[in-house]
Amino acid sequence: MKIDALDEKLISILRDNARQSSEKVAKRLKVSPTTVRRRMKKLTRSRAVIITTMVDPIKIGFLVQTVIGVDVELGSIESVTEVLVKMPEVKWLSTTTGRFDLLLGASFHTTTELSEFMQKKLAGIKGLKDTEIFVCLEAKKGIYLPT
Numbered sequence: 001m002k003i004d005a006l007d008e009k010l011i012s013i014l015r016d017n018a019r020q021s022s023e024k025v026a027k028r029l030k031v032s033p034t035t036v037r038r039r040m041k042k043l044t045r046s047r048a049v050i051i052t053t054m055v056d057p058i059k060i061g062f063l064v065q066t067v068i069g070v071d072v073e074l075g076s077i078e079s080v081t082e083v084l085v086k087m088p089e090v091k092w093l094s095t096t097t098g099r100f101d102l103l104l105g106a107s108f109h110t111t112t113e114l115s116e117f118m119q120k121k122l123a124g125i126k127g128l129k130d131t132e133i134f135v136c137l138e139a140k141k142g143i144y145l146p147t
Contacts, residue, residue, distance in 0.1 A: 054144035062107035069100035076127025
């Protein structure tokens with residue numbers, strides 16, 4: 001789906017607060033509320049935009065945020081990915097180029113939980129060769145996570 005400048009502005013406004021009325025958004029965009037509703041319908045039907053709940057992980061008790069680089073045995077990316085996406089600790093996952101085959105973001109309540117995840121879950125995945133875990137100290141942008 002191709003979007004235009006008005007769609008981009010609409011998406012930008014909704015990033016701040018997706019619960020705004022179409023009338024309020026229309027005023028900011030200098031278009032009619034009908035135009036806003038029609039554009040939103042088009043964006044959500046195509047799944048270019050998904051309205052969802054986002055949380056601040058720190059405020060709900062996930063005090064340890066991590067980025068984990070994963071090296072995988074040749075031919076095992078799909079099977080390792082299938083295991084990782086089912087783990088509730090894993091909030092996002094991507095195959096990558098560069099130093100790691102996969103990068104994932106994971107959240108934990110405590111460092112003890114992180115340690116158990118490393119030793120009991122990651123260590124048991126067939127085809128996983130190595131990991132490097134980065135503990136995030138202070139997020140400067142993108143602190144909210146999908147639920």
